[in-house]
Amino acid sequence: MTQLTRLRSLLxxxxxxxxxxxEDRQIIEAIHWEETGRKVRECGCKDRYVDAxxxxxxxxxxxxxxxxxxxxxxxxxxxxxIGTEAYSRHNLTDKVAKAYLKANPDxxxxxxxxxxxxxxxxxxxxVSENPDTTEA
Amino acid sequence: MSICNGIIKQGIxxxxxxxxxxxxxxxxxxxxxxxxxxxxxxxISEERANVITSLGLLAGKVGYEIHQMGGTPFTGTNAALxxxxxxxxxxxxxxxxxxxxxxxxxxxFVDPLxxxxxVAIVERKDKGKDHASAFEVLGYHNGLTLTALDENxxxxxxxxxxxxxxxxxxxxxxxYLGETYEAGKALFDxxxxxxx
Numbered sequence: 001m002t003q004l005t006r007l008r009s010l011l012x013x014x015x016x017x018x019x020x021x022x023e024d025r026q027i028i029e030a031i032h033w034e035e036t037g038r039k040v041r042e043c044g045c046k047d048r049y050v051d052a053x054x055x056x057x058x059x060x061x062x063x064x065x066x067x068x069x070x071x072x073x074x075x076x077x078x079x080x081x082i083g084t085e086a087y088s089r090h091n092l093t094d095k096v097a098k099a100y101l102k103a104n105p106d107x108x109x110x111x112x113x114x115x116x117x118x119x120x121x122x123x124x125x126x127v128s129e130n131p132d133t134t135e136a
Numbered sequence: 137m138s139i140c141n142g143i144i145k146q147g148i149x150x151x152x153x154x155x156x157x158x159x160x161x162x163x164x165x166x167x168x169x170x171x172x173x174x175x176x177x178x179x180i181s182e183e184r185a186n187v188i189t190s191l192g193l194l195a196g197k198v199g200y201e202i203h204q205m206g207g208t209p210f211t212g213t214n215a216a217l218x219x220x221x222x223x224x225x226x227x228x229x230x231x232x233x234x235x236x237x238x239x240x241x242x243x244x245f246v247d248p249l250x251x252x253x254x255v256a257i258v259e260r261k262d263k264g265k266d267h268a269s270a271f272e273v274l275g276y277h278n279g280l281t282l283t284a285l286d287e288n289x290x291x292x293x294x295x296x297x298x299x300x301x302x303x304x305x306x307x308x309x310x311x312y313l314g315e316t317y318e319a320g321k322a323l324f325d326x327x328x329x330x331x332x
Contacts, residue, residue, distance in 0.1 A: 037328065076198060077191040077327045078177055079319060086319055088326035109176060112195045 003027055004060060007053050016046040028052050035059060035066060037090070072097030073113040080110060139185045139308060155265050162259040163209045165202040166328050167232075170253040170279045172197035187312045188273055191257075191323060199257070199327035200245075202232055210258065212298070218305060225305040228274050229283075230256050237295030249299055253279035256301070257313055257324055267317035271324055275303045276311045 007028065010019045020028065032040050032052045036059070040052045060066060074080065074089040080100060081087075087096065089112070101107060101114065105121050108114060119127070177192025193199070204210055212231035217224060234241060255275040263270035274280055280301035287297035314320025 037325075074326070075174065075177055075195065076193040077173075077323055079190065079322045079326065086322045088322045090326060110190075110192065 004031060004053070004056055004066070008057050011050060011053065015050070017049045018046070020049050025049055028056075031056060031066075070094055071113070071115050072101070072111060074110060075112045078110045080107065152265070158260075158262040160208055160261045161204075161210045161213065162261060163204050164328075165204075165210065165230075165256055165258040166199040166324065167202050168193065168199040168255045168257075168327065169197070170255050170275065173255060181315055184312075184315075186308050186310060187315060188276065189315055189319070191255075191273070191313065191327065193327060201328055202256075204233060205235065206233070212300070213258070215309065220305075225307055226309050228280075228303045228306055230258070230274050230280060230301045232299045232301070233293055234296030234299065235294050241296075246297070246299065249282045249301070253281055254301060256280060257327070259324070263317065268315070268320070269312055270317050271313035271320035273311040273313050275301070277306045277308065278303050 007020070007024060010024075017025075028049050029040050029052075032038065032055075035056055041048045071094045072092065074087070074092055074097075076089060079086045079088045080092070082096065082100060087100075097111070097114075101111070101118050105118070108118055108120060111118075172193050174192045174194045177190055178188065179190040181187035181189050210231055211233075213229060215226050215228045218227045234246065253275075255273060258272050258274065259270050260272060280303050282299060283302040284300035285297060286299075287293065289295065312320070314323050
């Protein structure tokens with residue numbers, strides 16, 4: 001997030017891709033892939049990295065968190081329905097995921113990343129029945 | 137289940153002006169290593185046995201984009217009846233053209249095709265009613281394996297080649313992805329755009 005804020009600050013006075021160093025461009029490519037799963041747009045234009053930073057910044061403002069900071073991530077190829085809305089790993093927020101898992105604890109297997117508190121119901125039952133058990 | 141017992145449950149409806157026929161595929165498809173699929177996270181529609189509603193991959197795995205150029209992407213892709221004595225099924229072919237000579241493409245894509253087993257998702261131009269039949273999954277039942285390799289440095293594929301992946305003995309003529317277009321697209325994107 002710090003990196004993205006820094007990259008965004010380079011654009012305060014406007015400008016094109018020339019404001020970014022080659023190292024910056026590598027960072028943008030890496031973050032763009034991580035956050036959107038897509039490569040930075042390929043074209044002969046001089047604002048592809050600017051567009052990428054703006055897109056990432058907008059995403060950050062919307063989701064309030066970056067993928068690497070997300071606590072809940074769905075597996076690729078899995079969507080969950082909440083009412084008539086479909087959520088995939090790219091639009092599911094931690095808040096929605098937490099509420100969904102609370103209501104559907106068996107859906108844990110659909111997630112690639114969940115906090116430790118979401119152990120399976122069987123494990124939770126086992127732990128609650130044996131509170132004094134200590135790890136070896 | 138009509139898939140299992142050979143009993144039809146619907147006729148061929150009259151032409152629909154809101155759903156005109158179209159040939160071919162869109163230019164972008166996905167190829168997945170079959171062993172990367174988490175079958176614990178694969179679900180089939182309760183209403184339609186030929187619709188996959190979830191095609192989860194194992195943690196950290198990804199589907200790979202297959203971009204095709206030219207006027208008829210994936211040209212040669214087809215399906216045919218497999219007329220076995222005891223059980224009829226379908227052979228499905230997916231034809232992928234590689235245009236450029238690139239050592240990374242040949243090392244990371246073509247060479248693994250030689251002995252790998254795959255599942256592909258293609259998007260038809262004819263997306264059917266409400267676009268709900270847009271995405272089709274090939275290799276779901278038996279996997280796609282390489283059955284033909286055609287390279288000719290002076291041929292139509294320029295510095296690349298033509299690669300045919302085949303699924304044999306598929307018990308279903310077509311497997312679709314997603315109950316709706318929205319669901320199919322979300323699944324397609326989530327596999328394509330998964331973190332590497």
